[in-house]
Amino acid sequence: MAELQGRRLDSWKEIAAYLGRDVTTxxxxxxxxxxxxxxxxxxxxxxxxxxxxxxxxxxxxRASGAPAGGALAPQPAPLAPRALSVRALAVLALAxxxxxxxxxxxxxxxxxxxxxxxxxxxxxxLPLVNFSGDPAQDFLADGMTEALIARLSVIRGLxxxxxxxxMRFKGTREPLSEIAKRLKVDAVLEGSxxxxxxxxxxxxxxxxxxxxxxxxxxxxxxxxRDVLTLQxxxxxxxxxxxxxxxxxxEADRLVxxxxxxxxxxxxxxxxxxxxxxxSRTELVEAIKLFEDAIxxxxxxxxxYAGLAAAxxxxxxxxxxxxxxxxxxxxxxxxxxxxELDPELVEARVLxxxxxxxDWRWAEAEAEYQRVLEVNPSDSAAHVGYARWLLCQGRTRExxxxxxxxxxxxxxxxxxxxxxxxxxxxxxYDEAIRELRGVLSVEPESLRARWLLAFSLIASAQLDEAIxxxxxxxxxxxxxxxxxxxxxxxxxxxxxxxxxxRVLDEMHRKRRKGYVPxxxxxxxxxxxxxxxxxxxxxxxxAQERSNIVQFLRTHPYFDPLRSDPRFAGYLRRANLQ
Numbered sequence: 334m335a336e337l338q339g340r341r342l343d344s345w346k347e348i349a350a351y352l353g354r355d356v357t358t359x360x361x362x363x364x365x366x367x368x369x370x371x372x373x374x375x376x377x378x379x380x381x382x383x384x385x386x387x388x389x390x391x392x393x394x395r396a397s398g399a400p401a402g403g404a405l406a407p408q409p410a411p412l413a414p415r416a417l418s419v420r421a422l423a424v425l426a427l428a429x430x431x432x433x434x435x436x437x438x439x440x441x442x443x444x445x446x447x448x449x450x451x452x453x454x455x456x457x458x459l460p461l462v463n464f465s466g467d468p469a470q471d472f473l474a475d476g477m478t479e480a481l482i483a484r485l486s487v488i489r490g491l492x493x494x495x496x497x498x499x500m501r502f503k504g505t506r507e508p509l510s511e512i513a514k515r516l517k518v519d520a521v522l523e524g525s526x527x528x529x530x531x532x533x534x535x536x537x538x539x540x541x542x543x544x545x546x547x548x549x550x551x552x553x554x555x556x557x558r559d560v561l562t563l564q565x566x567x568x569x570x571x572x573x574x575x576x577x578x579x580x581x582x583e584a585d586r587l588v589x590x591x592x593x594x595x596x597x598x599x600x601x602x603x604x605x606x607x608x609x610x611x612s613r614t615e616l617v618e619a620i621k622l623f624e625d626a627i628x629x630x631x632x633x634x635x636x637y638a639g640l641a642a643a644x645x646x647x648x649x650x651x652x653x654x655x656x657x658x659x660x661x662x663x664x665x666x667x668x669x670x671x672e673l674d675p676e677l678v679e680a681r682v683l684x685x686x687x688x689x690x691d692w693r694w695a696e697a698e699a700e701y702q703r704v705l706e707v708n709p710s711d712s713a714a715h716v717g718y719a720r721w722l723l724c725q726g727r728t729r730e731x732x733x734x735x736x737x738x739x740x741x742x743x744x745x746x747x748x749x750x751x752x753x754x755x756x757x758x759x760x761y762d763e764a765i766r767e768l769r770g771v772l773s774v775e776p777e778s779l780r781a782r783w784l785l786a787f788s789l790i791a792s793a794q795l796d797e798a799i800x801x802x803x804x805x806x807x808x809x810x811x812x813x814x815x816x817x818x819x820x821x822x823x824x825x826x827x828x829x830x831x832x833x834r835v836l837d838e839m840h841r842k843r844r845k846g847y848v849p850x851x852x853x854x855x856x857x858x859x860x861x862x863x864x865x866x867x868x869x870x871x872x873x874a875q876e877r878s879n880i881v882q883f884l885r886t887h888p889y890f891d892p893l894r895s896d897p898r899f900a901g902y903l904r905r906a907n908l909q
């Protein structure tokens with residue numbers, strides 16, 4: 334019996350999402366078109382449920398043009414002739430008044446399409462709900478959300494909130510109007526994904542944030558191999574409704590789609606799911622999954638971009654891959670992605686970052702500017718370009734671009750980048766406030782705590798800096814990046830014996846495996862050992878360490894700036 338009835342939906346919201354409409358419309362259908370909604374015996378207001386099989390049958394019957402429920406609505410009995418004239422006039426008068434009021438309300442509320450007040454100029458795609466009945470399918474709903482954001486971001490006149498901000502609302506019961514207000518958008522797109530074998534059903538609806546007005550909705554059923562076409566159809570539907578205008582290139586990007594094997598797409602989406610968790614174990618898993626997708630379909634550009642992103646993350650200070658080794662893998666994957674899809678935004682942002690870390694400044698700037706021209710809603714490109722400007726010593730411009738990135742991703746952790754820029758601009762108190770703000774939202778962020786320690790040391794708040802780094806060291810598996818900074822904090826606090834003890838631990842780690850040169854550079858700068866600091870600066874330059882990008886601005890290099898050797902490193906990094 335349960336199989337014949339299908340899955341049970343236990344609220345108006347679930348029923349509405351399944352049918353791809355808003356709750357008001359669905360309730361109207363129940364009242365006027367015999368939508369098969371049941372009520373629990375206690376008859377509590379709103380305590381309803383429906384079976385998907387019955388809803389499907391009702392929808393099919395309705396689409397065929399047959400009367401819903403198999404019968405016409407009952408007609409009112411005719412009025413007695415004597416009462417007709419008076420009552421008819423009264424009813425007609427009330428009807429005319431009501432019609433006039435409705436017309437005036439409509440004229441005020443429904444501004445002509447294309448006017449400034451009617452146009453949707455900013456949008457948040459909220460995390461699609463996994464209706465598959467299996468939590469293991471969350472990767473699919475999250476992946477579809479991310480893909481729709483990427484697809485819609487090509488629309489020049491539309492500001493689209495990035496993934497990191499919208500994912501904070503996954504599973505939330507916060508009203509849509511409040512979410513729209515927090516994200517500062519005109520509209521939100523919400524919906525659900527349901528998978529059955531290799532078939533997908535996606536319901537989405539576009540809601541105006543300020544008024545909760547239902548603007549547009551659709552329900553699409555497709556084979557999983559046609560998922561890219563499905564994403565394109567949704568994006569085109571939204572673009573048509575908001576009357577967006579495009580260049581030819583933007584129109585091509587919006588429509589572009591291809592078929593993809595279900596196995597390939599599943600490996601790719603599982604890779605994205607692991608990538609966003611940002612632990613070493615998950616990054617290793619992401620690399621395997623992207624490689625699996627590429628092995629199955631060597632022409633799938635997005636999988637190469639995902640692989641590049643995973644290798645790029647592995648090359649950070651916390652995960653320990655040698656920068657040169659990681660960067661070569663990023664470049665190889667990026668080049669293949671761009672060979673297959675020259676306008677793939679994620680690949681171009683990663684390409685710009687690799688060029689920058691390789692000190693190819695003009696090429697990196699050109700790449701960032703190209704991305705920002707093609708996709709002005711990409712917050713990663715804004716933040717990447719802000720870092721480029723910072724490396725050039727243009728800190729005020731860097732801060733402005735980072736703030737633009739935050740406007741596109743209001744709830745993301747861009748405050749870490751802003752804090753880093755403020756630190757390099759010697760605005761330590763502001764940097765500390767910014768980074769503490771990040772930690773109030775994301776208290777477990779290793780990177781935010783690590784960056785905070787830089788400014789705490791620079792502003793002589795050494796007890797707090799030491800406490801922060803000592804707590805961070807075990808959490809990061811005693812990452813050399815943390816230990817190098819802890820050496821500096823101990824040294825500045827007059828705890829030289831503790832500083833040398835941690836430095837010895839770093840050297841022992843180096844005998845067993847790779848340790849970033851930047852960790853030793855920070856340590857010896859903190860100890861005031863100029864000769865050893867120059868030795869490790871040379872090694873950092875040889876391995877193209879990330880810290881060398883910041884020679885012009887980093888406060889910790891200040892003791893070396895008067896030494897003639899320092900100018901040679903600026904020239905070597907193409908910064909002078």
